[in-house]
Amino acid sequence: MLDDVYHYQAVNLIGLRQYTDAFPLMERYLKSVENIGDNNVKAKAYMRMANLALNLEAYEDLRNYGEKALSLSQSSDKKVYCFSLILIAFADLKEYELKEAERGFKSSKLFCDQNELPLFGFMSGKGLAEIAMKMDDFESAEMQLNEVLAGYIKYGYKAEIISVHALLAKTNLRLKKYSQAEEFANKVMGLSDEPSHTEYKAIASKVLSQRYLESKQYKLAHDYLESHQHYSNLIFDDTKAKANAYQMAKFKHQEQAREIALLNQERQLVETQKELDRSDRTNNVMIMTMLAGSVIFLSLFLLYSHRQKVRYRRLALTDRLTSVYNRGAGQDFAENEFVQVSMRKADYAVIVFDLDLFKNINDSFGHATGDWTLKHVVSVIRPLIRDSDIFTRMGGEEFALFLPYSSEQTALKIAERCKLAVAAIDTKYSGHVFNISASFGVSCSTSEDLSLDPLLKRADIALYASKHSGRNRVTLYTPELKLQRPTDETQRSLVFN
Numbered sequence: 056m057l058d059d060v061y062h063y064q065a066v067n068l069i070g071l072r073q074y075t076d077a078f079p080l081m082e083r084y085l086k087s088v089e090n091i092g093d094n095n096v097k098a099k100a101y102m103r104m105a106n107l108a109l110n111l112e113a114y115e116d117l118r119n120y121g122e123k124a125l126s127l128s129q130s131s132d133k134k135v136y137c138f139s140l141i142l143i144a145f146a147d148l149k150e151y152e153l154k155e156a157e158r159g160f161k162s163s164k165l166f167c168d169q170n171e172l173p174l175f176g177f178m179s180g181k182g183l184a185e186i187a188m189k190m191d192d193f194e195s196a197e198m199q200l201n202e203v204l205a206g207y208i209k210y211g212y213k214a215e216i217i218s219v220h221a222l223l224a225k226t227n228l229r230l231k232k233y234s235q236a237e238e239f240a241n242k243v244m245g246l247s248d249e250p251s252h253t254e255y256k257a258i259a260s261k262v263l264s265q266r267y268l269e270s271k272q273y274k275l276a277h278d279y280l281e282s283h284q285h286y287s288n289l290i291f292d293d294t295k296a297k298a299n300a301y302q303m304a305k306f307k308h309q310e311q312a313r314e315i316a317l318l319n320q321e322r323q324l325v326e327t328q329k330e331l332d333r334s335d336r337t338n339n340v341m342i343m344t345m346l347a348g349s350v351i352f353l354s355l356f357l358l359y360s361h362r363q364k365v366r367y368r369r370l371a372l373t374d375r376l377t378s379v380y381n382r383g384a385g386q387d388f389a390e391n392e393f394v395q396v397s398m399r400k401a402d403y404a405v406i407v408f409d410l411d412l413f414k415n416i417n418d419s420f421g422h423a424t425g426d427w428t429l430k431h432v433v434s435v436i437r438p439l440i441r442d443s444d445i446f447t448r449m450g451g452e453e454f455a456l457f458l459p460y461s462s463e464q465t466a467l468k469i470a471e472r473c474k475l476a477v478a479a480i481d482t483k484y485s486g487h488v489f490n491i492s493a494s495f496g497v498s499c500s501t502s503e504d505l506s507l508d509p510l511l512k513r514a515d516i517a518l519y520a521s522k523h524s525g526r527n528r529v530t531l532y533t534p535e536l537k538l539q540r541p542t543d544e545t546q547r548s549l550v551f552n
Contacts, residue, residue, distance in 0.1 A: 121139050124138075151422075164179035184226075194230065204220075228266060380448070397504075408453075408470070410491065435479070445457040455514075463499040473495065517531060
C-alpha cells in the first residue's frame with residue numbers, strides 16, 4: 056500500500072537525521088490514513104504516526120495521534136490500544152505532566168499485563184521508573200528498573216536494555232552504590248558511537264565523571280566530563296534540527312493553505328469580472344474596488360507571513376516559560392559577543408545564579424507556584440541589566456547573565472542589585488507566602504580565556520561557594536575558591552550537575 060511506503064520512507068529519513076524531508080512524507084502518510092475505511096487499519100496507522108512524532112519530539116502531535124489510535128482501537132486491537140496508552144503517557148512525561156503520566160503508565164501496565172502483552176508492560180514500568188527519578192524517589196526507580204531489565208533481557212530487547220543500563224547507572228549513583236553505577240555506565244560507554252546510543256552515552260559519561268570525582272580520580276573525571284559535553288552537544292544539535300524542521304513544516308502547511316485560499320479567491324474575482332464585463336461595462340468601478348481589495352488582502356497576507364516567521368524564530372531561541380533566551384541560543388549569542396569583546400581586548404563578565412531551595416517551593420506549593428516564581432524573578436531582574444546584556448535560562452531554576460564590556464566591579468554591583476530585587480519579591484500574589492532568595496557567582500575574563508567555558512566554570516565555582524557560605528549572597532571568583540572541595544552532593548558545580 057502507498058501509505059506504508061510513505062511510513063517506511065519517513066522512518067528511514069528520521070534514522071538518517073533528514074528531518075526536513077521526513078515531515079512532508081508524514082503529511083502525505085496522514086492524508087492517506089484519513090481516507091482509510093477500516094478502523095483497525097486506521098488505528099494502526101495513527102499509532103505509527105504517534106511513534107514517528109515521539110522520535111521527532113513533536114509531543115503535541117504525539118498526543119493527538121495517540122488519542123485517535125486509542126479511540127479507534129478500543130474494542131478491536133488490544134496491542135494497538137495498549138501501545139497507544141503508553142504513547143500518550145510518554146507525551147505527558149515529556150511535557151512534565153508527571154501526575155497524568157503516572158496515571159497513564161499505571162493504566163497501560165495494568166491493561167497490557169492483563170492482556171498478556173508483557174513487553175509493553177515493561178515499557179510502562181520503565182516510564183514509571185523515569186517519573187520516580189524525576190521525583191527523586193530513586194529507591195522505587197531502582198526496583199522498577201531492575202524488574203524491567205530482567206524482562207527486556209528475557210525477550211532480547213537490546214535497544215531498551217541499553218536505555219535501562221543508562222538509567223540504572225544514574226539511579227545507583229544517586230543511591231551512592233558507586234560500583235554498580237560504574238558497572239552499568241561502563242556497559243553503555245562500551246557501545247559504538249552510533250546516533251541511537253548518543254543519549255545513553257551522555258548519561259553514562261556524566262555518571263562516570265561524578266563517580267571518579269567522588270573517588271578523587273580527577274583526570275578520569277575530567278575526561279568523562281569532556282565526553283559528556285560532546286554527547287550533550289550532539290543531542291542539542293539534533294533537538295534543534297528537529298525543532299527547526301517541525302516549525303518549518305508547520306509554517307509551510309499553513310502557508311500552502313493560505314495560498315490555496317488566495318488562489319480560490321482570485322479565481323472567483325476573475326470570474327466575477329468576466330460576468331460583469333458581459334452584463335454591464337458600467338460596473339468597472341466595482342471591479343476595480345474588488346481588485347484593490349485583493350491587493351490589500353495580499354499585503355495583509357505578506358505582513359502576517361512575515362510576523363509568523365519572526366514568531367517561529369523567537370520560539371526557537373527563547374525559553375517558553377520566562378521568555379529569556381534558552382540555553383542553546385543564549386550561549387551561542389554570548390560566545391559571539393565574547394569573540395568581539397576579545398578582539399577589542401575589553402572586559403567580559405559572567406554572572407550565574409540559581410534560586411535557593413527552589414525544590415521546596417515546588418514540593419510545598421506545586422509546580423504552578425514554582426513557575427510563578429521563575430517568571431517573577433526574571434521580571435524583576437530584566438530592568439537591572441542593559442539591552443546588550445544576554446539573559447539566559449540555563450535550565451530549571453538556574454540562570455546566567457552575560458555582560459559584554461563589563462568589569463568585575465560592574466558585574467558585582469549588578470549581581471548585588473539582582474540579589475536584593477529577588478529577595479524583595481512579594482509572594483502573596485502567588486496565593487502563598489514564602490521567601491525567595493538566590494545565590495550568585497561572578498567571574499570576569501582574563502587574557503588566557505579563549506572561549507566562554509572557562510568563565511562559566513569559574514562563575515559556577517563562585518556560585519557554589521555562595522551556596523556553601525549560607526546562600527542569598529554574591530561571590531566573586533578567586534583562585535582560592537577552586538581549592539575548596541564541596542562537602543555534599545548539592546554543593547557541586549553546575550559543570551557536574
